[in-house]
Amino acid sequence: MSDEGTRQDVVPPDYAAGAGLPWWAKVASKLAIAALRVPPALLRRAGVNRHSFIAESESRVLHEPCTRAGEFANRQGRPPRGVLELGPGRLVVRAPAYAALGCAPVWFADVEDDAPEDPAAYARVAELARGIGLPAPVLEGLPNKAAVLAACGARQLIGGTEVLAAIPDSSVELIVSDVVLEHVRRDALPGLLAELRRVAAPNCLGVHAVDFHDHVGGALNTLRFPPGFWEGPLVARSGLYVNRMGLSEIRAAFAQAGFATRLRDIRRWPASPPGAGAAHPSLSRRAEDDLIAFARIEALPV
Incomplete structure (x- = not known):
């Protein structure tokens, strides 16, 4: 599908920055809480990881x-x-x-x-x-x-x-x-998308909002970590985990599962954010992906 008509917005450099603490302090605090193995339900009641x-x-x-059902009804x-x-x-x-x-x-x-x-x-x-x-x-x-x-x-x-x-x-x-797919483990995403393709009717409409920025401090500083640590159990328990896949990788995974995709809207940083230039080499990200903070993707079965 063509991306013609995609809405594009430029976001400020501090987009999704959150509380005014250094990114590393936020990561360290999340990891410390995870190391204590506090039950997730208790954390949510305390306002953490909600x-x-x-x-x-x-x-x-x-x-x-109403909006999503209306989009389908219009078709x-x-x-x-x-x-x-x-x-x-x-x-x-x-x-x-x-x-x-x-x-x-x-x-x-x-x-x-x-x-x-x-x-x-x-x-x-x-x-x-x-x-x-x-x-x-x-x-x-x-x-x-x-x-x-x-x-x-x-x-x-x-x-x-x-x-x-x-x-x-x-x-x-x-x-x-809605900001879910980035939290699916990298090795689990192909299986999830394959299941979505199985359950999708021929006329199915999929609408997926994806955040590509870090979920503490915005930017892309979590790209710095080696996969052996980032994919491990401590990060998984911390609520920090995002699969660190760029927009092109997400779209390729949809295509592999049997979906055609179109970008409805994207939000771009004006320049590569902190962390993009320090990404772990094993991630092999495309430079253009490092400018994308958010995208809404339409997926149709083919």
């Missing part, structure tokens, strides 16, 4: 599902029948929105369960959907999250790529991931 601090805003829980003349969200975290609360849009069945696949247990969180989204005229299911009075998801025609799949085996072949018409 999926998103705005996960339950109206924009995210209602408007984004096919109807809502998608079968939706897969990768790594939704707390955004499992979108289930009533998808039900109101007529998108069932819906699968939410994640490595751990961070979705709210309180049915009231889902009832709130259903009420928001009804507020804009959508026929959301009535969820008041349901006893737990499991009952809510069943009423919405939705299901959680918790674990690695293997959990996608529960989804029938060619049954998904909309696949969504």
Whole structure:
């Protein structure tokens, strides 16, 4: 597919820099916490390694599902029948929105369960959907999250790529991931994309937002670390892990799995950020990839 019409923005050099600490101090603190083996759920309750601090805003829980389903409907003349969200975290609360849009069945696949247990969180989204005229299911009075998801025609799949085996072949018409693919381990990404190709219907639309910057301090300083350390268990536990693949590598992996890709929008640094020139030689990154901070990729099966 052609990239003609891609929206391109230039971001400031300190894009996604976060708190005003040196990048190495942030990395060291994350690694120190990981070495203590504090349970992930406890860290999230303390505000560390949370999926998103705005996960339950109206924009995210209602408007984004409407937008993605609308993009499919603009192409096919109807809502998608079968939706897969990768790594939704707390955004499992979108289930009533998808039900109101007529998108069932819906699968939410994640490595751990961070979705709210309180049915009231889902009832709130259903009420928001009804507020804009959508026929959301009535969820008041349901006893737990499991009952809510069943009423919405939705299901959680918790674990690695293997959990996608529960989804029938060619049954998904909309696949969504939001800053998820960069966290998939480098050696696991081909298998994940192969599974997405298996479950994708012939008319499937995939929309994947990918951050290419470090997740502490922005820039590309994590490229400095050798793979033997970066792919090890300490980094995996720390919440620091990104697979350090550039845009061209991600697109090549999609192509290998049987998807054609198009860039919807990209954000570029004005010049190579800190760390790009010090990348470990084994990474063999393209120079043009070192300018890309973010991309939204459309993927269609071929």
